[in-house]
Amino acid sequence: MTLSSQLNAGAIFQINIGSFTNHESTLTTSTFEFRTYNSSGAIVDQKLTGITMTATAGTFTTASMTPADLTVAASTTVTFNLTLSHKVVKGGTIRVVMPKWNPNAPTSSDILPMIQGPFVCGAIENLNATVQ
């Protein structure tokens, strides 16, 4: 970008870059680098650290969990069905955060997880699963 007029020291300028694609995930980017040059091409000022961006996660187009057995408290297999809003690069991970099964139990040692091992993850569509 070439300035059409002089800017004094301390001046703040703003650049709007259209069609900028945000980072592919919520991980904060490494730093952007800003440099200004004089008309001879020599660097005048530069900022090479601490200029980062952090994007916000998207939401799935659809996301559902359906138990095979619909009975209250039954031990069952749950099918997850997701439609991606955004691309995930190969090697990615799926994470499911779950509430406790009975969080109101009066004794904390009686509070149980929603899932109990051994459990098996079965890939049905577009997935190759190894569960941890």
Add this chain to the structure above:
Amino acid sequence: MSSTDTLTITNAFPGSDLTAGLSIKFSVSGFRNPISTIAKTGFTISTISGDTGTVDSSSTTLQATTPATIASGVITSTNTKIVQTLSVIRATFPSPVPLDAGCLIDVQFPSSMPITTTDLASVRGSGLFGGSKTFTTIINTGTRTVTITNG
């Protein structure tokens, strides 16, 4: 103790990138269905990029729609079994699921032995609302039902 647990499926797409709009489907065994027919909230599903940042994330629910079955139940008269005589009856049953505070119990009487608002003197019990105590009851003669609460 954490209030949540996390299930992680690593290297879920080893072959190639998954494009936007694609559906993915998988099953996980070993789940416990919720302890009531109310949809259980608090599940968050996310896709995580190889750089460990989140890509998509949504909250969802898990719902069981069929009540669990009380496997057994016994009603006995504890003082007299003489016909047409007011008696004390004892109902004993195991609860198949944990019951949260605020729960209530419905006991429906058979049509051959309907409950009346004048006959029921009191209801005492133990094991459901803490120690042995007298419960609050609501009688519906139309449905022959006694609703028992802790209130």
